[in-house]
Amino acid sequence: GYTAKVSWNAAHGSGAKIPFSFSFYDVAGNPVRDVLFAYSMIDDSGKEFWSNIGSSQSHLGILSSSGTSQESVLIPSNGNYQIKLILTGENAQNYESFYSAQSEFSVGSGSEQPVKKSAAVPGWVKNNAGWWADGTIADSEFLSAIKHLIKEEIIIVSQSQGSTTNSDEIPLWIKNNAGWWSQGQIDDESFLQGIQFMIKEGILRI
Template sequence: VSVAQEQNFVIQTANAEEIPVIVKTYYDDVDNFKFDQSDNSISFDMPFDWSPDYVDLVQVVHEEVRVPKTFSPYAEGKQFKGYVNGVEIDQRALLNDPYSYDDTNIVHFLITNQELKKINETLGESNYDNKKMDLKLVPLSEVEKQSTEFYLVDTTNYEPVPTTVNISGDGSYGAGDEIPFEIAFFDENRELIRDMKYVVSFIDENDNILETFMGDDPQMPGIVATEGIDIRKILVPSQGVYRIDVRALGTGFAYEETYAGIGSGIIEIGPSTGKTTPTPEVAPPAAIPSWIKNNAEWWADGQIDDDSFVQGIQYLVKEGILKIPPTSQGEGTGSNEIPAWIKNNAGWWAEGAIDDDSFIQGIQFLIKEGIMKVQS
């Protein structure tokens, strides 16, 4: 379907109580709606072509399940697991929205192209001929959350903007765990701000950045909170107080700036509860002296021109001060014209909104395009 459709169903409980449920589908009509009293799960299916060629074309499959909060298995504060064709989907593909309505919990299936491919890989070729997508939502026990909330300010006068950020973590996790943090953006009316593009960094008490999330496309920086809510997992190594820095870049493809701003919150992580997660492989950070950020900031502000910036970077690379991973040198056109997005990246990097590796990606782009010549 090209326009979202709402389909109405009824859950029949063991006490003969009838609970209205709405499935809002953004893809196709759903069928075979079922409620399983043994685990209080809701399941349904819809037409879907699992052939790899078709899956390559699908950006996201979005389905909403709306259940009254008065129905205790789906009450506010619950967590959920989601399954597609029997495969458990990543926690980031299942977003719980208890904020939009006072009386209704909304659970979003946001199954990305990457998640669809992972399901196909898990199930193998036997799934390619499957013409249905089976979705299942299973409520879990209620969890105690620890949270921080703060408003954002603009980056010019540091005046408040109409954006509030709430960040919460599952209290059953602790030091040494990979903790899923929910990040929610609200406007002045306490409504979720949809299609928010943002960057978030997790920082310890010694100002060491544990991880920065800024998306995969350097030309369009920012991760997207499609429904105004996102989940990011971070391995927290030890107990203590952690700072979470958020930069809201804007909404939509045009980065509309009404809700753009920066802000920080503090959250305290307690001892490990015994939940263990594998330690992720961390690439060694790029070696960039902090004073180089001054040049990047001056260039982003227009105080030095493009040629001066390029020449400065070339010198730093040649002298081994700035370490660039091996990059194929492009032929170029002899012009030092630099795309605007790289200048934006430089400004954000100078302000600490993106990490060193993200800045270096822009330099690698200049090398590949032949805009910058680097002597080995």
């Protein structure tokens, strides 16, 4: 399966075209090339006011050849909106069945509020946490997974907070927390906030 991420520059406000970035990743977190997708925008009354299904005569969807595509949409006024994303195929071939998802977002006058979405932690990261907790993989592989979450802005860390250090400095209780998280005893949000706090305080260095 694929993970899709939609983001936009919160510095842009209503009454102007806002650039939306669509990115696609495989289960390992690598960009997926040649994905076909379509999308639509829905206002708070439930009315669809914009859609783009691509312009090709041979397939339905916009071709994201590099794994990331940018689309600019005129948002008419301040308010709450939904964006509906539909995966229609890959490699210039449509799927027999399409896959869709929706996210809510708000637009103001130069709003700083990003697209509202739950922290989309890839499944492989949680698997790595469990394997690291039971000693199957090395500390460095767990840290690589955390770096991926930082890169994708699932964990927010300022430039001054992160630095490279020896993996043997990771406290044992962090490993215990990772194991509990992988087993569902700690929810995603609590674990991510804990990791973010530990990086900020210098307990865990990336």
